[in-house]
Amino acid sequence: MPKKPTKAASPSTAPILANGPAAAGPDTAPASNRATRAAERRAAIVEAAMEEFIARGFAATRLDDIAKRAGVAKGTIYLHFKDKESMFEELVRIVIVPVVARLTTLPPPAGSVRDLIETFAGNFLKEVIGTRRGDLVRLIVAEGPRFPSVADFYYREVVSRGIAAMRALIELGIARGEIRQKDLARYPQILVAPAMIAVIWQSLFARHAPLDAQEMLRVHLDLIFGERRTT
Amino acid sequence: MPKKPTKAASPSTAPILANGPAAAGPDTAPASNRATRAAERRAAIVEAAMEEFIARGFAATRLDDIAKRAGVAKGTIYLHFKDKESMFEELVRIVIVPVVARLTTLPPPAGSVRDLIETFAGNFLKEVIGTRRGDLVRLIVAEGPRFPSVADFYYREVVSRGIAAMRALIELGIARGEIRQKDLARYPQILVAPAMIAVIWQSLFARHAPLDAQEMLRVHLDLIFGERRTT
Amino acid sequence: MPKKPTKAASPSTAPILANGPAAAGPDTAPASNRATRAAERRAAIVEAAMEEFIARGFAATRLDDIAKRAGVAKGTIYLHFKDKESMFEELVRIVIVPVVARLTTLPPPAGSVRDLIETFAGNFLKEVIGTRRGDLVRLIVAEGPRFPSVADFYYREVVSRGIAAMRALIELGIARGEIRQKDLARYPQILVAPAMIAVIWQSLFARHAPLDAQEMLRVHLDLIFGERRTT
Amino acid sequence: MPKKPTKAASPSTAPILANGPAAAGPDTAPASNRATRAAERRAAIVEAAMEEFIARGFAATRLDDIAKRAGVAKGTIYLHFKDKESMFEELVRIVIVPVVARLTTLPPPAGSVRDLIETFAGNFLKEVIGTRRGDLVRLIVAEGPRFPSVADFYYREVVSRGIAAMRALIELGIARGEIRQKDLARYPQILVAPAMIAVIWQSLFARHAPLDAQEMLRVHLDLIFGERRTT
DNA sequence: TATGAATGAGATTTCATTCAT
DNA sequence: CATGAATGAAATCTCATTCAT
Known part of the structure; x- marks a missing residue:
């Protein structure tokens, strides 16, 4: 077994549970x-x-x-x-709940849909990719099949809500004419896929080929919203 | 620990190593x-x-x-x-090498870039998503951080080659005018991100919300190549 | 393999570590x-x-x-x-250290050199030959080559000190005229050789031909100091 | 376990079974x-x-x-x-028998007893101490208690005969007036004790303090026969 | 006769869980 | 409440022995 790295691999040393x-x-x-x-x-x-x-x-x-x-x-x-088992299951809840709570008290939707999404993606980049929270996502991917209750919980609390929120945003974008491809609303996964890939990439391949997640997300949004005139 | 399901969770029962x-x-x-x-x-x-x-x-x-x-x-x-450890490491090699070998002897590029990619995606859907091979991808994501040699190998043999191949296709698409957004060539990850998400989704959330991977990929390609006139 | 005799072969059943x-x-x-x-x-x-x-x-x-x-x-x-390995190595130390400690707090040298040595030999006979401690010596002989650290320790703590002490006694004997052969001081091993042989003999051949160690040591001392007039 | 030294520790690389x-x-x-x-x-x-x-x-x-x-x-x-067990037991026999055979066809007793013993000791030094055969002695000491049949055999074939031979020599020496201490005949072990110690010393402590076995034996013989006038 | 792949009992070592203090 | 020594089931790995080829 690869010898235990006493220090976590994650670059961020901030606690995963932050507050209070x-x-x-x-x-x-x-x-x-x-x-x-x-x-x-x-x-x-x-x-x-x-x-x-x-x-x-x-x-x-x-x-x-x-x-x-x-x-x-x-x-x-x-x-x-x-x-140990129920500790793991509770843990995921304990860590995820405040995150979800924060997300549900989102800033009031102002400005264009693209701006909204960019703001959201910016936060995501800062708070998830390359941090312990990103590693948590990978952990859930890794252990999910053996902990159906964890996968269930994560789906219910995070994934389904996130998908719903993205879908709402996309539909708003379509309604406002910012997004031209109507079918996108059926697969909000497409919107977040590059972000998820970035999370995984950081965990596994960052040392082989660093990935500029921010820029990649910009390119991806250009694909959806069309390229920006000015920057 | 969820008691051991003697049978694998994967829906496909075909051997991961197929041949001979x-x-x-x-x-x-x-x-x-x-x-x-x-x-x-x-x-x-x-x-x-x-x-x-x-x-x-x-x-x-x-x-x-x-x-x-x-x-x-x-x-x-x-x-x-x-x-056990070196068994795991060898195993990944043993299983992946023939897959890579098959991919590198690709069919000659004929027809439009979109057709090429659609063919490729179709194969991917059939042979990876929801199969043991898909589970293997998830396994590598799960164990990669504890088995750097596995992550290295996978990056070298699969990821870097796949990225290179995708980039080549994208550049071809740009040259032929099929793809309008030139920046896409810098992030071929965007092209494959939904496919990867589909792989993970099947492992974790298929029973909560089945995902029509084929259709999702079509929508994604529409995003990149523009929507098709006829269907 | 000779089936496991649950009880040790040693005649003495007193614990090798005695105290407290x-x-x-x-x-x-x-x-x-x-x-x-x-x-x-x-x-x-x-x-x-x-x-x-x-x-x-x-x-x-x-x-x-x-x-x-x-x-x-x-x-x-x-x-x-x-x-298991370091247990063995520590064990030898644990058992030997108090023995050495006791030896280094020897009774003050009084009387003739021969008396000194006879007293010492008497103690040795009683406390080592045919006891667990004697078996320990045989164990060290047996495992020494595979546990250099054990052989090192035993040489440093027991053998070299014992040799030095014997040499000092021999030189004292020479100085006092009790011992005539000056070269003996160069090989104190000769002085203790029969005692060591007795230890090994008891372990291996006692049941074939019991050896009166006490008498043998007396004969050996006669060889070195000359035969006693009266006994 | 101290890692296996592929090569035997013994300095002699000549086969323990020599001939034919x-x-x-x-x-x-x-x-x-x-x-x-x-x-x-x-x-x-x-x-x-x-x-x-x-x-x-x-x-x-x-x-x-x-x-x-x-x-x-x-x-x-x-x-x-x-x-494996009976292999070990047979092995000892196989290796020892020819040695004994050679010893029993000793050169005809000529010259003084001291010369006889010195010749014998010289051979012993050359052929046993520091060689594989010496290691075999240590092996028997080590494994004897767990292989009574080996100890028995060794006692019967080697030890008892050797003791008898030594006793005969000692008695001859006494008869001829070369040896003055008559009691020595009762403990021929004393005669060979330093040689045995030398064998064990070489196996265990040679690297800490090399022992000149030849010289030690000479000193020991001086003890028994009296110091030589000339050398 | 000789081989060496296969076996499976048995060895060492780990670690989740308990409980007397 | 908190502790951490003790437990013992269960894991990995070894190796003497067998036997089909």
Whole structure:
């Protein structure tokens, strides 16, 4: 087995769960009450588990390593999660839910559809491609078949909503005359395909041939909206 | 862990390695000489290992199951492969090489570029999406980061060549006036992105929302070549 | 292979590590705190491993048997030792160190050199020949070539020191006129050779022809110091 | 396990079984008839097995390696020996018998007892210490307890005879007035002890502190016979 | 007679899970 | 609540032995 890279492969070292004091690492100043401490520990476990699962996949991840990285004892993990499997399943939920929550409170749709999509793609580039969150996508692709509940959840919460949102945007674009090909609304996957490819490419082939995701997405949007006059 | 489905999840039950009598299953009539028998066993192991790796991933696959499925004793595997890891690495090579070989002996480019690509895409649909070979792509995406040599090999043998071939086709399309957007040649990934997405979609979400890959690819090609007059 | 004699061949059943309550067997009353219990288990493993290694040699010893004999689970061994090999290497150190420690705190040299050596030889007879410690010497002879680190350690800690001590005694004997042959100081091995032979003889040939080691050593000392007038 | 030294540790590379065309290596010109060929193979197996057993001990020796070294197939070994165990037992006999045979046809006792013993010791030095045959002695010491039949055989054929021969020599020396200490005849082991120590020393400690066995034996004989006037 | 591919019991080692402290 | 030593089932890998060729 390729020896364990103690550090995750991802260039981004920012925690996958970002926000609030509860997400702080284990060496933070001791919080006031019991409940807070427990929440901190739980957050540390989630964070650590995510890193390990991303770096090694479900089966090859050791609870020992998660515990070490989270700065807790092995037994502590079992106070928060039933077992390794359900930990993995819960984890995906825990990590994805806030992301979805943020997406559903989108900025108000202003400007052209292309601008909307470009803004969205820009965020996606910044926050997903080449980050831990991108690795999470790859993790779900990798483990999905063995964790139908994970695949189900991901489809329900992320994919189906994303597809619906894209379809709405496309239809808006068609209605406004920005997009000429009506059939595109039937396959919103086409709109996001290059972005997904970019995510995977970064994980696997970045060191062979770096990919300028931003520029690729621009070319792709030109294909859909027509090339821009001015830049 | 989702209890082991002895049968692979893949809908296609055709062997991933297709050709010749040597690839026959273990219940074939006994062949003449020892060398042939050995080759048969080896092929059975490769076939069985591929199924198991696809169904469970590298770490969760048991050599015991591979042996059982191949109809050989556990020790026999070690006559053909050094250990589990190098078996996995060799396996990917063994399975991919003939595919690449077939691709490089492509039919002579005749007709329009769109026709060429459509023919190619048709083959791809038939032979990859929803088949074991598609699952293999997903497996490589899943295990690539832990098996850099596999990712390297796959990039070198499949991805870089595929990208080059696509770029050549795109440039031909541009030269002939079939494709208007010149920038596309810089990102051939855009051309194949929907096909890759289709592969992954089939593995993960087919039961939630079946995807008509053929139709999606047609829409995508319309985007690139312009919509067809007649259908 | 001569079927496994569950009990060691050695006549002495006293533990090779003698001292303190921590060395007690597994069926002792449970001690107070965890650290003590862990130390007890470790001691039990060391004791059991020594017995098994002596009885069967390194390669033929099964960790299963060590675990059974020590009254612990197989996995427990790996909490204390990295693997079988380093267990063996550590074991020799663990067992030898206290012996060496005791030897270096020798009784103050009093009386004639011959008396000194006879006292020493007497202790050696009682504590080494025909005991587990004697078997340990044979074990080191047996496994030394395959465990250079063990041979090194044994040479450094035991042999070179023993040789040096014997040389000092011989030179003292020469200076006092008790020993006439000056060259003996160049080969202190001659002084201890019969004792070593006795150790090996007991392990291998005792049942064919018992050897009165004590008497043999007396004859040998007569050779060196001259025969005693009275006895 | 200390990685297998493909070459034996012994400095002497001469075969342990020395003589006659039947002992020739595997790449000798093909002999005339079947029986000869079979004898050659058997000899090659014996030779190879001895090397491997000496280098690794009984349990750690692989039949595969013996076969490879002997230049025969693994199955061939089973045409000559029942199994690994009885191969080891027979081996010791096969190797030792001719040695004993040679010893029993000793040169006629001429000259002083000391000269006799010195001649004998000289041969011993040349033919045993630091050679494969010396390693064989160590092997018997190592494996004896697990192979009582080997220890028995060795005691019967070599040790008891050697002891008897030494005793006879000692008694002759006493009768002739060369040896003054009469008790020595009761412990002929004392006579050979330094030689045995030298054998073991070479195997284990030669690289830490080389031992001039010849000189040590001379000093020892001086102890027994008195120091020589002239040299 | 000789081969060496195949076997499968058995060895070492790992690691998710438990539970006394 | 938290711990981490202990467990033991299960995994990988080895190798003496067999047997069809």
